[in-house]
Amino acid sequence: MTTSLAIIIYLVVLAGLALTTLWLIRRDRELARLELEQPKLAVQTLPTPVEETAPDGFSNRIDHRFRRMIYQSGLDISPEAAALLMIMSGLLLGGGIFLWQDHLIQGIAGFLVGMIVPLGIYMWFRSARVKAIREQLPDVMDLMARSVRAGESIDQAIGQVGTSFTAPLGVEFQRAHRQLEMGLAMPVAMKALTARAPLAEMRILASTFNVQRRSGGNVASNLDRLSHVIRDRLSYQRQFMAATGASRAATILIGLIGPAVFLYMIFSQPDYMGQFFVSPGGTALLATAIVLQVVGLIWIYGLLRNDY
Numbered sequence: 185m186t187t188s189l190a191i192i193i194y195l196v197v198l199a200g201l202a203l204t205t206l207w208l209i210r211r212d213r214e215l216a217r218l219e220l221e222q223p224k225l226a227v228q229t230l231p232t233p234v235e236e237t238a239p240d241g242f243s244n245r246i247d248h249r250f251r252r253m254i255y256q257s258g259l260d261i262s263p264e265a266a267a268l269l270m271i272m273s274g275l276l277l278g279g280g281i282f283l284w285q286d287h288l289i290q291g292i293a294g295f296l297v298g299m300i301v302p303l304g305i306y307m308w309f310r311s312a313r314v315k316a317i318r319e320q321l322p323d324v325m326d327l328m329a330r331s332v333r334a335g336e337s338i339d340q341a342i343g344q345v346g347t348s349f350t351a352p353l354g355v356e357f358q359r360a361h362r363q364l365e366m367g368l369a370m371p372v373a374m375k376a377l378t379a380r381a382p383l384a385e386m387r388i389l390a391s392t393f394n395v396q397r398r399s400g401g402n403v404a405s406n407l408d409r410l411s412h413v414i415r416d417r418l419s420y421q422r423q424f425m426a427a428t429g430a431s432r433a434a435t436i437l438i439g440l441i442g443p444a445v446f447l448y449m450i451f452s453q454p455d456y457m458g459q460f461f462v463s464p465g466g467t468a469l470l471a472t473a474i475v476l477q478v479v480g481l482i483w484i485y486g487l488l489r490n491d492y
Contacts, residue, residue, distance in 0.1 A: 293447060297447070313352050324345050324353055339365075359376075377390060392410070
């Protein structure tokens with residue numbers, strides 16, 4: 185196969201992936217817009233909600249976790265579109281490096297890096313969205329408590345939050361309010377809400393609403409107490425993050441040094457690094473280094489994890 189033919193095939197594959205991905209993203213965003221503006225035309229939230237229980241099988245669990253991460257990132261794109269973006273990024277970087285350098289190992293390394301970068305962006309969006317939800321929760325609960333004391337129902341209080349707050353919680357409560365208006369049961373609407381806002385506080389709030397709908401109770405007092413508890417948790421987490429900031433920075437630095445040196449050696453001395461992939465001893469050393477790196481990062485993450 186000549187170089188020009190390989191380039192043509194590479195460009196055709198990239199163009200096909202790009203067009204398919206853009207079509208999926210445009211479809212997902214249009215359906216998400218219809219769900220908020222015209223809920224009768226788009227009942228189902230996009231991306232599709234995932235079940236609480238992970239399926240059996242290693243590949244199925246990975247697919248389940250990926251779908252959940254995309255669903256909770258707030259990007260309003262389907263997991264299929266997100267996966268195509270990762271593949272397109274990997275082909276764009278890895279294929280470009282392979283055509284430029286004509287070295288298979290460098291192309292594979294570029295493909296893996298290109299796949300990991302969008303995955304890291306998805307994880308960052310999810311983390312930032314969860315943090316924003318946690319910051320908004322105390323004020324949301326205060327507003328709902330005042331609305332209930334003023335004589336409004338739970339459904340009306342949820343709608344008040346949807347119109348008074350910005351994203352992400354404002355959009356989520358607006359979505360829940362539209363679902364309740366359409367006749368959806370409170371437990372089902374709350375399950376969809378907690379699926380997109382994966383916080384223990386949101387599950388407690390959903391349980392409070394479900395219990396109140398079944399047997400009544402003083403919802404305003406419960407919301408006030410829950411608001412105080414969340415503010416105490418936020419204060420503790422800020423202090424914890426400030427106290428462990430240096431350790432977290434060192435962990436990130438240690439975690440990045442190994443892959444950075446490995447990529448540098450692959451691109452600067454590909455023939456030398458190629459021995460790790462062709463000789464049994466080199467493959468064993470490379471696998472041992474990767475395992476030790478992963479185990480060390482998991483251990484440090486466990487030490488710095490905040491479960492309060």
